[in-house]
Amino acid sequence: MIHPRDARRLLMDWFQSARRDLPWRRTRDPWRILLSEVMLQQTRVSVVIPYYERFLDRYPTPAALAAAPEAQALALWSGLGYYARARNLQRAATEIAARGVFPTTYEEIASLPGVGDYTAAAVASIAFGSPHAVLDGNVVRVLARFTAETRDVQAQSVRVRLKEEAQRLLDPARPGDFNQAMMELGATLCLPKTPQCLLCPWRDHCQARALGREQELPVKGRKREPVKLQITLLIVERESGAKRFVLMKQRGAHESRLQGFWELPEERDLPHAVRGVRLGEFKHSITRHDYTIEVFTATLSRAGRGHRWIAMDSLDSLPLATTARKALALRNDLYTP
DNA sequence: AATACGGGGTC
DNA sequence: GACCCAGTATT
Numbered sequence: 001m002i003h004p005r006d007a008r009r010l011l012m013d014w015f016q017s018a019r020r021d022l023p024w025r026r027t028r029d030p031w032r033i034l035l036s037e038v039m040l041q042q043t044r045v046s047v048v049i050p051y052y053e054r055f056l057d058r059y060p061t062p063a064a065l066a067a068a069p070e071a072q073a074l075a076l077w078s079g080l081g082y083y084a085r086a087r088n089l090q091r092a093a094t095e096i097a098a099r100g101v102f103p104t105t106y107e108e109i110a111s112l113p114g115v116g117d118y119t120a121a122a123v124a125s126i127a128f129g130s131p132h133a134v135l136d137g138n139v140v141r142v143l144a145r146f147t148a149e150t151r152d153v154q155a156q157s158v159r160v161r162l163k164e165e166a167q168r169l170l171d172p173a174r175p176g177d178f179n180q181a182m183m184e185l186g187a188t189l190c191l192p193k194t195p196q197c198l199l200c201p202w203r204d205h206c207q208a209r210a211l212g213r214e215q216e217l218p219v220k221g222r223k224r225e226p227v228k229l230q231i232t233l234l235i236v237e238r239e240s241g242a243k244r245f246v247l248m249k250q251r252g253a254h255e256s257r258l259q260g261f262w263e264l265p266e267e268r269d270l271p272h273a274v275r276g277v278r279l280g281e282f283k284h285s286i287t288r289h290d291y292t293i294e295v296f297t298a299t300l301s302r303a304g305r306g307h308r309w310i311a312m313d314s315l316d317s318l319p320l321a322t323t324a325r326k327a328l329a330l331r332n333d334l335y336t337p
Numbered sequence: 338a339a340t341a342c343g344g345g346g347t348c
Numbered sequence: 349g350a351c352c353c354a355g356t357a358t359t
Contacts, residue, residue, distance in 0.1 A: 042342090042343085044346060046345095047344080079344075081342080081345085082344085154339095155338090191348095192347095194348075224339095257342060284344085286342080286343055287340090287341060287344095
């Protein structure tokens with residue numbers, strides 16, 4: 001069994017040469033680190049980068065986000081998913097702005113809304129050099145293989161053990177770099193399906209590899225069956241002066257998801273609508289709901305309850321559901337081939 | 338402990 | 349088309 005000191009050295013030396021140049025690695029500003037970590041929750045680096053740049057450009061400080069209308073922040077988050085992250089981040093920004101300074105300890109950071117174990121450890125270690133190991137999906141996979149953990153990694157007891165292992169390996173001198181190195185290893189070499197063991201700094205010390213079982217680990221419990229659904233969206237347009245408007249509906253604050261987001265009307269909600277052209281269909285999944293969505297143009301003599309006419313050129317500034325974004329793209333393809 | 342929550346990249 | 353991603357909050 002390799003000594004933690006030696007494992008650390010191998011990992012850190014590898015990271016120095018393999019480290020990707022990412023926007024949030026060019027700063028120690030805790031606000032920027034926090035923003036990146038929240039956006040990266042269950043979201044890949046390549047997807048986050050453009051959102052991170054736009055969001056930071058608009059809200060360079062907690063105070064800037066705290067002062068913004070929620071709908072504006074959601075509009076900038078629109079398409080990234082898990083919108084509770086944006087709401088919670090704004091609440092966190094409000095607390096930080098009121099406090100005057102960014103909290104510096106793990107406990108204070110962890111008390112912010114939307115900040116759990118992972119994010120608190122990441123911010124505390126990367127921005128403030130606190131010795132807290134992170135345990136994200138990457139680290140779980142790396143350590144499950146490194147230690148040949150064959151139990152279900154979803155189980156609480158196993159997560160606790162892996163967290164202890166991460167903490168044991170953590171480089172106390174450079175915890176932020178160590179955490180990022182672990183995640184980098186998981187994201188670039190210790191891949192779920194096709195681990196690149198020959199390039200791994202731990203190739204000679206990985207227990208799963210020694211057993212030839214690196215492809216099988218980590219073991220994860222089954223997920224629930226997705227629910228298949230079919231809906232029809234309607235694009236109802238109206239011209240007034242030089243402006244074009246489209247009929248839309250805003251989701252209420254009490255809904256379980258996409259609160260406050262604008263969507264296109266469903267056909268079943270507009271019994272008086274008359275179908276026009278079929279624009280096409282697409283698939284869209286929201287957590288475990290797999291939608292097949294068919295899109296038609298339509299005409300309407302009277303607007304249905306709860307629907308509103310939205311100017312086409314103002315859609316960019318609204319929190320727009322991705323279903324609406326995709327459906328409107330079908331329409332635009334038709335008019336500008 | 339199980340579940341909801343988005344969306345898309347990737348094999 | 350399944351898996352899974354720099355997770356968190358709620359039940």
